[in-house]
Amino acid sequence: MKRKTLPVAIALLWVSASALAQNARGEEQEDILREIAVTGSGEEGRIALREVLSPGVVSVAYPDDVKGEHKSIPDLLDQIPGVYVRRLGGSAHYTTASIRGAAPSQVNIYIDGVPLNTASETAADLSTLPIANVERVEVYRGTTPARFSGAPIGGAINIVTKKPTTFSGSVSGGRRSFGGEQYGASLNVPLLGGHLLVGLDKDRSTGDFKYTDYSVAGKRNLVWKDGTHYYDASGDHNVYPIPDGRDIPDRRKRMNDGSDKENVLLKWENRNFLLKYARTEMERYLPTGISGPLSGSLAHLQDLPWVPAVYNPRNRQQIEQQEILAGWRGSLGRLDLGFNLSWLDRDQQYRNLDIEPPASGWMGRDWTEYRTTRKGIAGDAAWSFGSGPLAHRFEVYAERYWEVLDSDMSGNNGKSDFIEEFKRIRTSLQIQDTLTIAALGDLQITPIFRVEKLDGPVIGSRWSPLAGPTGKYNWHRTGSLSVKKDFASGWQAFGNYGSYIRYPNFYEIYGNGLGTVPNVDSTGRAIQLVPETGRNGDLGFGWNGRFGEDWRGGFRLTWFQRDAKDAITLYSAPIAAKYINSGNTRTRGLELEGKLAWGRRADLQLAVTRQEGKYVGKDGYYYFGGNTPERRWPGQKVRTKNTPLLVANVRLNLHFLGGDLTTFIEGTRIGRNYLDVNTWENPLTTVNLGAHYRIAKGWKLSLGVNDVFDKGPEQTVESPENILRYHKRTCPGGGPFNNELDCSFGFVPWTEVSDEARLKRNVAWPLQGRTLWATLNYSF
Secondary structure, three states: OOOOHHHHHHHHHHHHHHHHHHHHHOOOOOOOOOOOOOOOOHHHHHHHHHHHHOOOEEEEEOHHHHOOOOOOHHHHHOOOOOEEEEEOOOOOOOEEEEEOOOOHHHOEEEEOOEEOOEOOEOOOOHHHOOOOOEEEEEEEEOOOOHHHOOOOOOOEEEEEEOOOOOOEEEEEEEEEOOOEEEEEEEEEEEEOOEEEEEEEEEEEEOOOOEEEOHHHHHHHHOEOOOOOEOEEOOOOEOOOEOOOOOEOOOEEEOOOOOEEEEEEEEEEEOOOEEEEEEEEEEEEEEOOOOOOOOOOHHHHOOOOOOOOHHHOOOEEEEEEEEEEEEEEEEEEOOEEEEEEEEEEEEEEEEEEOOOOOOOOOOOOOOEEEEEEEEEEEEEEEEEEEOOOOEEEEEEEEEEEEEEEEEEEEOOOOOOOOEOOEEEEEEEEEEEEEEEEEHHHOOEEEEEEEEEEEEEOOOOOEOOOOOOOOOOEOOOEEEEEEEEEEEOHHHEEEEEEEEEEEEOOOHHHHHOOOOOEOOOEOOOOOEOOOOOEEEEEEEEEEEEEEEOOOOEEEEEEEEEEEEEEEOOEEEEEOOOOEEEEEOEOEEEEEEEEEEEEEEOOOEEEEEEEEEEEEEEOOOOOEEOOOOOOOEEOOOOOOOEOOOOOOEEEEEEEEEEEHHHOEEEEEEEEEEOOEEEEOOEEEOOEEEEEEEEEEEEEOOEEEEEEEEOOOOOHHHOEEEOHHHEEEEEEEEOOOOOOOOOHHHHHOOOOOOEEEEEEEEOOOEOOOOOOOOEEEEEEEEEO
């Protein structure tokens, strides 16, 4: 990667801004009040935006609200109810989002309405997404609107980049703990009857935070009163010896946890046309996972720089992605029309730089290469007609995407069951009609009908009895129904119900070559994934308005249920992860979303989700990645994996000095998260503090600390492996030597005493803890 490109580009951008300033100030400003999607018009404008985005439940987060805090897109999603963000490692490492218990691969990610998900990475990695120059992040739960045709009923996330407007720009730079740096620059200039946005940003980190290996520390503390060490059930002794006999330390510093990401955005737009080019370059390493306390000493040599490199391999991934979007939008009377053409090129290369000799029998362990290209066309039309007792807004959306993935990986040797050139054509059509019935108090009813067709080897196996190597499928129908009713004084009630079907994709079969591997049997053949089907529904009510002269706010409470058949689930282990069909599941929960503001002095926002997912069905089978499925006994509750019982976020902003100074405190809690039937991650609570100060016109200084109490590295796992039986052997003497030699030579038998203890266990990938950060930003 060309590391000097971004600093030079930022310098050139700053010079260009100065040169263009005088010209741009004289340009006629475009009237953008026709757009309801405004970001700086106060809470009323944002509420209006939310109401028109979807017939279902939608929440919106704004990056400008946390600008300077070194946050990412996943950090913004933490503020949305129903969303659980799972991070594997430190900052900028593989990160996915699930909505209402759906698998991450069931959540579609869009950038400006164009799907980011590809057949090679349906579970879109959120860590690769830039937050700079993003206007808002929309999260759809339950029903998704027509413009996201083909979106799974599990939910969708749409990232909307900023709209080029009149002359403006910004430059920022910041530092944070553990080698973190963040730089960015943007410039809006008038050009050819429209406006051009140029955005550049860079984010890097070494991620070398400290933590304690609890398995090592726990065993070291298990000593008898005379100070001698214990023997465990396998005969391992003297804590954790390395081959030369020394004890290994329990205090570590994370190795191979760094990342480096650069982004470029060019976006030109006028009243009707849009042209956009985006490029991302990323390099990162995946640190070694941490094993449990029952594993031997060789499983606990991670993050020790003086041990052989094979115990701390440099698992490096390099990603280069380019996107081009061209679109047009206009209207003919009451008919609104739009279409776009898109192109995406994504190159992923993974290398394990320290495996010698190459690992055998494990496809993709040494290296993988994925190259995805996709082109697509999409169009939509909306027609408003009728009035009085019944009004309609009829919407149609259609899209077609052609995608090719070329892949290769170590361990293949030309004998693999896998298909190496993956071609897929996906066609979707969605029809939506929003009916407003005046006689029922402007009751809105929105039926949505979807059909989709997929051509391509979606199973991935030459011998698949379900699809074979061609993988052709007929048209499949899904749909949903939404009802929304506004009442007096700001009250609203709503409900949604729908069905979905989702096919296994190339990513779930092949993995990503970095922590997610193919699911294969002992002969190297692909273990088939079958399509997942299901239903989803929700009911809720909310209120928004003012109570008192200075107080305003609102809330929304939603009950939801999700039923899935043959749920596609990410099965994680300390070494790697894979996707499996884990069984039939049901997830139920409650979401609470609210905001309260006291004039311009203070505002509070919160998002809470209480949910429970479990395996259901008369047969009682579930599969967690072992050799064979298991079966629940009567009355046994088997919870779904990676569905925390509680996800909550609350943030309080206090404003001083006429708004020049804003301080905040933010708390996040992730409840118990099951990894297996009897294994779960313990709850994690983190607290952030910070302040933003406008030091002069255009200048803002931001300072703060994330995870004030350093809880990230301390998160633990409860598991049967935490119970350790240990033994002490003593020699009673009485033989010719009257010491341990009597027992060693067999004159006197050893005396053995045993006991058991509960030890602490690390999560497989500890999170970065207390992080100080600072950012200086200049806007004009």
